[in-house]
Amino acid sequence: MEAVIFFLAAIGAIGGAVGVVALQNPFYSVLALVAHLFSLAALFLLLTAAFVAAAQVVVYAGAVMVLYVFVVAYVGGGGEPVADPIHGQRFLGILVASILFIELSVAVLGSALLALETEGPKVPAGFGDPAAVGRLLLEKFLLPFEASSILLLIAAVGAIVLAQRKRESEPQEGVSGPV
Amino acid sequence: MNIEWYIVLSALLFGIGAVGILVRRSPMVILLCLELMLNAGNLALVAFSREVGNQQGQVFALVVMVIAACEVVVGLGLIVAIFRRKLPLNVDDLRELRG
Numbered sequence: 680m681e682a683v684i685f686f687l688a689a690i691g692a693i694g695g696a697v698g699v700v701a702l703q704n705p706f707y708s709v710l711a712l713v714a715h716l717f718s719l720a721a722l723f724l725l726l727t728a729a730f731v732a733a734a735q736v737v738v739y740a741g742a743v744m745v746l747y748v749f750v751v752a753y754v755g756g757g758g759e760p761v762a763d764p765i766h767g768q769r770f771l772g773i774l775v776a777s778i779l780f781i782e783l784s785v786a787v788l789g790s791a792l793l794a795l796e797t798e799g800p801k802v803p804a805g806f807g808d809p810a811a812v813g814r815l816l817l818e819k820f821l822l823p824f825e826a827s828s829i830l831l832l833i834a835a836v837g838a839i840v841l842a843q844r845k846r847e848s849e850p851q852e853g854v855s856g857p858v
Numbered sequence: 859m860n861i862e863w864y865i866v867l868s869a870l871l872f873g874i875g876a877v878g879i880l881v882r883r884s885p886m887v888i889l890l891c892l893e894l895m896l897n898a899g900n901l902a903l904v905a906f907s908r909e910v911g912n913q914q915g916q917v918f919a920l921v922v923m924v925i926a927a928c929e930v931v932v933g934l935g936l937i938v939a940i941f942r943r944k945l946p947l948n949v950d951d952l953r954e955l956r957g
Binding site: 681682692693697700705708712715716719722723725726728730735738746747751753764773776779780783787800801806807811812819820823824828830831833834838839840841842844 | 859897923942
């Protein structure tokens with residue numbers, strides 16, 4: 680049963696990822712990424728990471744993807760040229776990424792981590808649930824938690840500054856105004 | 859399921875994301891492919907945390923999610939700024955910073 684769910688979720692994840700790369704319309708790419716994220720959440724549940732799976736669905740597939748959809752609707756999709764600036768770029772890209780995949784697989788599977796061939800140790804019932812992860816976040820990893828929240832605040836302020844409308848008093852693009 | 863299946867799947871998803879970054883030209887799709895690569899890293903972190911039987915890898919995955927959200931917010935802000943200035947949304951045309 681576990682193997683069936685794993686392969687279904689893995690096919691969903693790979694299909695979503697290929698869809699993101701291959702679809703020409705960015706709107707469809709975003710929808711493919713949502714499907715990919717839901718499949719990944721199923722994989723996280725199989726790995727007994729319930730809180731990470733819930734955060735994946737709520738934060739990623741919920742909030743971040745809505746932001747993407749808004750920006751794609753505002754900017755408009757398409758208009759990507761079909762011709763490659765470098766001759767054979769598509770083929771070279773796929774070749775380099777295949778080499779990367781093979782190298783990563785060899786590096787991890789050839790390592791001395793014997794526990795890779797097992798399903799992992801038996802874990803207690805509360806492994807990875809919100810209470811356990813929250814305790815870790817607020818006790819052992821309090822400083823990284825606070826640092827990441829400040830980083831999120833800085834990113835939000837930066838996005839507002841980047842995307843705001845230009846004020847009238849600012850000099851025009853490419854014209855040197857009064858300093 | 860053995861943990862190595864998850865690791866190989868994560869390496870495959872990372873490779874697919876790398877193809878997208880190398881091949882696509884729209885900055886929005888490149889951001890989406892970055893998300894793919896970050897999520898592949900997340901899957902590897904959670905799989906290793908299950909292999910060791912330790913929940914600290916899941917905290918790492920949550921922090922990676924926060925970083926990905928920051929990257930998306932700043933990247934989409936840049937895309938909106940590029941669009942407002944009527945510049946082309948194509949990374950081959952946006953090459954003024956190239957030496």
